[in-house]
Amino acid sequence: MLSHMKGALAALALGAALALSPATATPALAQEIPIHYLEDGGVPVSYRYFTLDTSSYPAEKVRFNGKWRDTGWLVYPLSMSSSVTFPEVGIWTAPDGREHPIDMTLGIVDWNGFCIERNGGGSMWIYNLCPSNESQIPTEAISVLGHLSTDAQGNCLSILNATFTFSDGTPVPESFSGVTGFNDIDGWSANPTIRFEHVGLDDGFDGAYLLRDHHLSLSGNGDFFGISEDAGDEKRLDSGLQPLHRLATTWKGGCFTFSFGGNQNSPFHTVFGAPIDTANLKWSLRAICVDDDGKVLRTVEDGRTIRMGSTWDFTPQDIEGYTYMGLAEGSAPLKGTITSANMTDQTVTMRYAKRHTVKAVCIDEDGNTLKEPWVIGDGLLRGDEWDVTPPRIADYAFKAVAPDSAPIRGTVDASTPASQTITLVYEIDDSNLTVTVPTVIPFTMGADGRLTSASSGALQIVNGSNFAIHVSGVSVAKQSPFNIVADAAQAAEDNAVDFQFGVDSALIDAANPTAKAGSYNLAPTGDAGATLTLKAQGDAKNVKRDLSVETKLADITWTFTVGEAG
Incomplete structure (x- = not known):
């Protein structure tokens, strides 16, 4: 005994109860179907005068003909002559412009698990079980229709015939044509290469329309299998991957035959749906x-x-x-x-990367610019590094970076500002302090004991440093036999000398040498104030030494400190 039954196509087209015996049954033969890619053009207008779409067809209008077993969710045929009718399934606009309600009846050509599913949305879907869930099928259906089987490729398929009539039961004319959609033809994500759900355009169809990069495998003439992945939400046919798993088909005449089903381990349900249209x-x-x-x-x-x-x-x-x-x-x-x-x-x-600029500037401890800002890196991008070596500046030594300075070295990251400056602070290098002082302050003594120095222009202290300095100390050491006193005129000692030297406004008394703060500042070399002009004067009394011979009165020691005194 065959595992499932085949009926006579001609008889089913009329909804009759006649069936051929299994030994003489003839399955519908697949025909060569022209394939059209929707990118090149849609379904011709001539087919759009009737669209078969049962996705929202009310379940209560469906009429079951012959013997069926209703289990609540699934309704099983109990005879090869069982059929199901969808009254007024759609409206056909005839060439003369008149509209006609159309009925559709589905009959069984080859049963291999076919039943009708009550979908949760209130519509009826065609459903095909597979061998792995044959136990769901009522035994009375199995006893009449046979056990489920798979073909050589492991597919479990049923074949149905759709017949169209006017609502009064009269056949539609040969000029009748239409379009329908087989949608949500899933592949299996766990095994993308397997041919999973199936729709076969076995007879009556004259065109198949799908996208060029569809996820359907074509096998033979008119056989379409879902591949690659599950198509996704079947309620959103125009989004995601669903369009790649959709097939629009056209036919002419009053009937067509199709097969449908799934893999041996997966049932398949479908519905005549809206045909895919690139306009949507x-x-x-x-x-x-x-x-x-x-x-x-x-x-x-x-x-x-x-x-x-x-x-x-x-x-x-x-x-x-x-x-x-x-x-x-x-x-x-x-x-x-x-x-x-x-x-x-x-x-x-x-994607854009922020450009960063890093500059450096050198200043002294008072904030004065020693070296104008220069660019260390321009157009630095995230991940780029910068590094600056403090330059050598005459008479200065690098001390540190300023508290608000950018670091000397770093890497551009998300927190790096677009522009930043490395502020290098320098202190004076007093090891390079250069100053010129008079080596000799000559005096001549008059008969009255008055000491007269050289002209003032000849006595100068000159700052040769690139930074300001000041006289921070001065000392006078007498030379024998002279005695340095506060006032020679009042002195009783022999060889008593008093003298004063320095800038005119703040002369230094040799007996008590102190440089007046602020009076002995010298500006950096080359600037105004880098030279101090000195004068010297004094008196002598009770000189016992022969002054016709040059004689040293005293040694003067100057002490200089970097910077200006207040």
């Missing part, structure tokens, strides 16, 4: 510029609607302070076209 497929196009952290810097295109065949072409924007780095990971291309290979919302994400 639409997506959103965005183009944005982002920084390294993904923050949007600029929106170039904000949600333009695109459809099959739509194109785009973007040029990276010029953004001040940023450098274009290329497209972000996962971005759509700068230039593209919507095809069935990339049916999704498109976002072109142009």
Whole structure:
């Protein structure tokens, strides 16, 4: 005994109870079906005067003919002559413009698990079980129709015939034609190469319409298997991967024959649905510029609607302070076209890196600029490093960076400002202090004992340093036989001498040498105030030494300190 029954196509087309014996049964033969890609054009208008769509057809209107077993969820045929009618399943617009309600009756050609499913949405779906869940089928159906089986490829398929009549039961004319959709033909994500759910266009069809990059495997003439993955939410046929798992078909005349089913371990349910139409497929196009952290810097295109065949072409924007780095990971291309290979919302994400500038400046401890700012790095990007070596400056030594300075070396990261300055602070290197002082202050003594020095222009202290200095100390050491006193005129000692030297406004008394603060500041060499002009004067009494011979009265020691005294 065969595992399942085959009936006579001609008899079922009329809804009769006649069936051929298994030994003489003849399955419907697949015909060569022209394949059309929707990118090249949609279903011709001539077929659109009748659309078969039972996805929202009310379950209560469905009429079961012959013997059926209703289990509540699934309704099983109990005879090869069982059929199901969908009264007024659609409206056909005839060539003369008149509209006619059309009935459809589904009859069994080859039973291998076929039943009717009450879908949760209130509609009726055609359903095909598989060998792994044969136990769900009532035993009375198995005893009449046989056990389920699979073909050489492991598929469990049933074959049905759809017959169309006017609502009064009269046949439709030969000019009758229509279009329907077989949708949600799933593949199996766990095994993308396996041919999973199946629809076969066995007889009566004259065209198949699908996207060029469909996820369907064509086997033989008119056989379509879902591959690659599950198509997703069957309630959203125009989004995600669903369009790649959809098939629109056309026919002429009053009937067609089709097969459907699934893998040996997976049942399959389907419905005559809306045919796929590229006019209903639409997506959103965005183009944005982002920084390294993904923050949007600029929106170039904000949600333009695109459809099959739509194109785009973007040029990276010029953004001040940023450098274009290329497209972000996962971005759509700068230039593209919507095809069935990339049916999704498109976002072109142009990635930009902030450019960073690092400068350095040298100052002294008082904030005076020693070296004008110069650029260490310009156009530095995240991850780039900078490093500066404090330059040598005459008479100064590098001390430290200022408290608010950028670091001497570092790496650009998210916290690095766009522009920063390394402030290098220098202190005076007093080891290079250079100053010229008079080596001799000559005196001549008059008959009255008065000491007269050389002209004032000949006595100078000259700062040869590149920084300011001041006289911080002075000492006088007498030379024998002279005695340095506060006032020679009042002295009783022999060889008594008093003298004063220094700047005119603040002479220093040799008997008590002190440099008046602020009076002995010298500006850096080359500047006004870098030279102090000195004078000297004094008196002598009771000189017992022969002054016709040059004689040293005293040694003067000057002490200089960096900077100016207050």
